[in-house]
Amino acid sequence: MTSPNGLICFTNCLLPQEDGSLVQKDLWVDERRGVILDAQKTFYKRRERPNRNIDMGGNIVSPGFLDIQINGAYGFDFSVYEDDDEAYHKGVQMVAERIVETGVTSLLPTIITQEKSVYPKLLSLLKPFSNSKSATFLGWHAEGPFIDLTKRGAHTPGYLLPAVEGFKSFEEVYGAANLVEREDWAMSEDDQNPGVRLVTAAPEIPGVMDALAELNKRGIAFSIGHSVASTDVATAAVQNGARLITHLFNAMPQLHHRDPSIIGLLGASPWLSSPFNPLPTVLPCTLDHLPPFELPASMHEGGASTPTGKFSGSPQASFAALEETPAHTKRQEAGAGSPSSNLPTRKQSRPSLHLDKGQIADMSFERPYYGLIVDGIHCHPNSVRLAYSSHPEGCILITDAMKILDPNLRDGVYEWREGRYFEKRGEGLYLEGTTTLAGSLVTLDKCVRNLSRFTGCSLGEAIRCATYNPAKCLGIEDKKGTLRPGAHADFVVLDRQGIVLSTWVKGKEVWVKGA
Amino acid sequence: MRLVIRDDPQIVGQYIANYIRKRIHDFSPTPERPFVLGLPTGSTPLPTYKALIAMVKEKTLSFKNVVTFNMDEYVGLPQDHQQSYHTFMFREFFSQIDIPPSQVNILDGNAEDLIAECTSYEQRIKELGGIELFLGGIGDDGHIAFNEPGSSLASRTRIKTLAYDTILANARFFNDDISAVPRMALTVGVATVLDAREVVVIVTGQRKALALSKTIEEGVNHLWTLSALQLHPWALIVTDEDATAELHVKTVKYFKSIERVQEEVEIIQARPKVKGDSIQAAVA
Incomplete structure (x- = not known):
């Protein structure tokens, strides 16, 4: 018809x-x-x-849902390549055609840490893909290998790497051909373009912070994850352009009120985010190697005297600073239109207290988006509500689903990979015979309903977290998610x-x- | 002139929608001989539009063979601006009925040559054989379309400067920024409206009470431009109780009585009636 x-x-x-x-x-x-x-x-x-x-x-x-973190579905694992391009393509197509039953029409297949030599091949197979009756594969999401050993989760420890040469290390691992400049690859009709979209890495890993600028330049979104970054490192990463936090609460330090770390970014204070306030400088001693970072050039316009965020000084000094008159001196014109939506936006900061009720967010940078697995298992409903209430505009629902995702599958024991098995018990997925979580098998439509139930937000607000928010995070809201x-x-x-x-x-x- | 009084704006809207549906059915329009309808904007016609939309949805009315002409449009406001009459008409009416887009006419306030646009608008109406029924509203100051007080009662479609009152009243639609309110509009003239074979005017709400009194109880006066309706051979005003507040009791009683007579006449006339002819009752 x-x-x-x-x-x-x-x-x-x-x-x-x-x-x-x-x-x-x-x-x-x-x-x-x-x-x-x-x-x-x-x-x-x-x-x-x-x-x-x-x-x-x-x-x-x-708008159709977007899932920006999904490891596989219907028995196909994006991270498993068995020397057969044809079989892999078929798997991709099968997932793309079947996933639509969960309301998902766009997804970012996610590759967890691999042995270094496997990446170039695997990623090149994950070019954007769609056919007339399937969901669209937007490109790939590489989770690892530049992540922290202690927060590795299910990632294989032996494959983790530092990025000693900054962006060059990323190129070496993922393959330079898979990291080319953005320009139209996003939605081009042919699927000849590499599909780089999103990288999850730990900003405290040597060289990762250095690579941020170049990743941004190429339109590759950076997500903080599998990381032990302190508050300062996490904040610096966001100021350097990190746009997202990978599966919030999972594989990161728990919220500590004196050093709220990555989770604390959801409450990033306008006081500490002022471009005219030197960042507090509490750094874990393990981070000696972290190079000083430069603020974007736009920061230097307008005559702010010392806008750099060099890591120096002591914790005492930074806390003492809170009692003093703010160091910022001159007001600065609000950024005259950032050329790229992926670059951190800097806004004017108030030099004084204000009298406008309700106006609190006077931030020099946008708080990052955060992926949230709302299956009721990976995050307690209270934690979900805590995160959502503090920053609803940043909430992105993800499934982080394993290949076992299939709404039609019964409970039981299923093969995972490399001779390991996992067990599906209701909504939970565990390593066989244990209570250790082995990932998620929730569908995104279920996450939408759960978010509405867990937080009390409306169905429309929950839908936004699976449509507009992820699309905006990737900068494709003109085409997808709206x-x-x-x-x-x-x-x-x-x-x-x-x-x-x-x-x-x-x-x-x-x-x-x-x- | 006929004056029909109903309880509230909703019932007024329903009455006019029924009336228009009957007129279109009686006309039996075809692609070669479409029913030409003049339309207003503003909050007053909304209940009428809602009732007409409901009729289209329940398939008792179709606009497939109707051609519409709107009364007016701001000059210089982008067509897709939230406050443009293009946007209003699309949102409130055209998007929800079955009219083919090619049969919709609205003055182009962004035309390079505004005078030529006005001339060709009159020409298009003429080519279609004139307007069969012009639906209108009335301003607090008695204006019809953008024919503000003092407009010539012989005016045709033209560029018009808005009265200061109108600009003030419209400021609420432009974030209370008077400087953002358009100062000019293109509008059909009083004579353009009077040329229609039938004019139906909706008057609801107490704010319109004085204007209604001036329009029908006093003489023809260019300071209350709708009063020119007194010169039209087949005019209908439908009003709610609130808008009659300034009328003499005698006036209200008179029109209520002739409405009853009109109904009786229509029943008598229904039998020999020829399709497509409107009944010009003796009371008009």
Whole structure:
């Protein structure tokens, strides 16, 4: 059933907005080009209106979900390559075609730490992929090997590496061909472009902080994870462009009130984030090798006297500074349009207290996004609510699912890899015969419902954490994760309890519940 | 002139929607002979638009063979601006009915040659045989479309400077920034409206009470431009109880009585009636 003029109108539906609200409104789509239309322009300028109206029965027409951290599904593990390109491609295609039943229409296959020589091959196989009835593989998410030994989780310790030569080390491991400049690879029609998207690494690992600038320049999002970074290192990483925290609460130091570390970034204080305040300089002694970092050039405009964040001085000195008059001297014009959304944004900081009720976020940098596994097991519902309440705009739902992810799978023991087995017990996945968590098998639609239940936020606000927030984090919100005119017509239709009723890719229905 | 009084704006909207549906059905429009409808913007017609939309959804009315002309549009405001009348009409009406986009006419306030735009608008109306029914509202000061007090009652479609009152009243739609409110508009003239074979005006709310009184109880006066309606042979005003607050009791009683007579006449006339003819009752 197609429309004679190729235009369709979803009517009698709720549309999730970018602010988390749900609005009753029609949505016009060009099913031939697979894009969302500017309805008013189509009407007045193109002088056309949809020939086909689809009554959605009051359900929610959401942008398709994005999962930016997923290790495999339906028995296929993205991190396992068995010398057979064809078999690997088939696995990718199978996952892309089946995952749509969970409402996911875009994903970042995640490669956990590998033996160094495997990377170039594996990553080159993960170029952006999609077909007419499948979810879109946006590229890859490399988790490791530049991570901390003590927070390695399930990563193989022998494969972990330092990045002694900064970005060059990243190139050596991942393969230079897999790290080229961004420019259009994002959504290009052919899949010839490398699909680099996201790197999870620990900023305290030698050389990692040095590589941040170049990663940013190339449009590769950096995520802090599997790390023991102190508050200062974590803050410095964000100021240097880190955009995300990988599976918050997991594989990082617990929240300590004197050094809140990575988790503390969710509460990053405007006081300490002021570009005119030297950072506090409490550094673990193991970080002697950490090189001083330079603030972006834009910081030096406007005559701030000493805006650098050189790590020097002592803890005492930095705490004493809190009692003194702020060191910042001059107001600075707010950044005149950052050239790249991936670069850290610097804003004007107030030189004094203010009287505007409700205005608290006077930050020199944006707080990072954070991936959250909301399966009820990896994070207690209280922790989920704590994180979400402190920074709802940064919340990104991820499944971090293992290859066992399959909503149709029964409880039981299943093979993992290298002769190890895991056991699915309800929503939990454990190493066989133990209570050790072996990863997650939750689906993203379930995470959306859970987030709404755990935090009390509306379904629309929960949807935002699986659509707009991840898309914005990757800088692709014009194409994915939103209902903007020109964005790809990838949808998940949910009832008002968040159950997936159907999934649409490029303007075509590709999955229907119970069909 | 007929004056119909109903309890509240919702019932007024329903009444007018029923009336328009009947007129379109009786006209039996075809692609070659479309029903030409003039339309207003503003909050007053919203209940009418809602009722018409409901009729289209339940398939008792179609706009497939209707051509519309809107009354006015701001000059210099982008077409997709939140406050443009293009946006208003699309959001509140056109997007929700079945009218083909090619049959919608709204003045282009961004045209390079504004005078030519106005001339061609009148020309397009003429080519379609004139407007069959012009639906309108009324300003607090008695204006119709952007024909502010003092406008010529013989005016045609043209560029008009907005009255200071109107700019002040509109400021709330532009973040209370008076400097952001457009100062000019393109509007059909009083004579353009009067040229329509039938004019239906919605007047609801107590704020409109004085304007209604000035329009129908006093003489034709360019300071209350809608009063020119007194010269139209087939005009209908539908109002709610609140808007009658300034009318004489006698006036209200008179119009209520002729409405009853009109109903009786319509029943009598229904039998010999020829399709497409409107009934010009003796009371009009």
